[in-house]
Amino acid sequence: xxxxxxxGKVITxxxxxxxxxxxxxxxxxxxxxxGAAAVVPVKDDGTVVLIRQFRHAAxxxxxxxxxxxxxxGEEPLRCAARELEEEVGYRASSFELISxxxxxxxFADEVIHVYRATGLTKGRQQLDRDEVLDVIEMPLPEAIxxxxxxxxxxxxxxxxxxxxxIQAQRR
Numbered sequence: 001x002x003x004x005x006x007x008g009k010v011i012t013x014x015x016x017x018x019x020x021x022x023x024x025x026x027x028x029x030x031x032x033x034x035g036a037a038a039v040v041p042v043k044d045d046g047t048v049v050l051i052r053q054f055r056h057a058a059x060x061x062x063x064x065x066x067x068x069x070x071x072x073g074e075e076p077l078r079c080a081a082r083e084l085e086e087e088v089g090y091r092a093s094s095f096e097l098i099s100x101x102x103x104x105x106x107f108a109d110e111v112i113h114v115y116r117a118t119g120l121t122k123g124r125q126q127l128d129r130d131e132v133l134d135v136i137e138m139p140l141p142e143a144i145x146x147x148x149x150x151x152x153x154x155x156x157x158x159x160x161x162x163x164x165x166i167q168a169q170r171r
Contacts, residue, residue, distance in 0.1 A: 005029075010069065011108075033110035037079035038067035040098070040160040041090055041117045046168070048140050048161065049088050049120070053133035063136070063152045065160050067112065076100075076113035085123040088135045093119030098163045103155065114160045116167070140165055 006013040012032040019025045041049040052061050068083040070076060077095055085091055098114045127133070138146075143161050146152040152161070 029107060031104075031108040031110070033069075033108060034072070035070045035076070035110060036067055036112045037070065037076040037083060037115065038065050038112050038156045038160060039080040039084045039092075039095070039115045039117045040065050040164045041084060041088060041092065041120055042140070042164060043120050043137070044118075046140050047137050048143050048164070049090060050136045050138065050143065050157070051087055051133040052136050053131065062154055063146065063157060064154045065114075065157045067156060077115065080113065080115045080117070084117055086126045086128075087131070087133065089123050089125030090117075090120045091123040092117035093121070098160060101156065101159055112156050114156060114163070116160075116164050140168060 001017040003015045003017075004012065005015060010033070014030050014032060016028050016030050017025065018028055043049065049066075051064050051066060053064055054060065055062050066083045066087040068079060068086070070079050077097075080095060081092065094117065096116045096118075098116055100111050100113045102108075103110045103112060125135075140161070143152065144165050147158050147161060152158060
């Protein structure tokens, strides 16, 4: 049984009565989210394109890779390409799926599809009115250092940057 508590423009909060694999029945608060796509834009010289975005829930500005919520019926790759251009003003000739990750599986069903984008060319940045951000470009090893020193703390960004860094080391 599902009881809806709240439905907003980004999430839905339900209380689900479920029987667990061990036979116990419990009420679980579950956040439903349509999913998202994120992209690690990598320039030909190995520079990555990040954003430093204001996030109210995080208490200020944080470093992230471009990302956004899937529109109804939207394919993750299309979302990644859209967000890349809208947020940082680049288009890519090639996208490679790195991983599809659960953000908080203890209470939410959100999955973020993380892509590596290459063959970047200038497009046109078009920020939404609630997006307050700066575009930051840096060498990939510098971004990894920012993960290690705690400057970059966003999970999707850490997953994406580390995966791209590992791929680069293997090539």
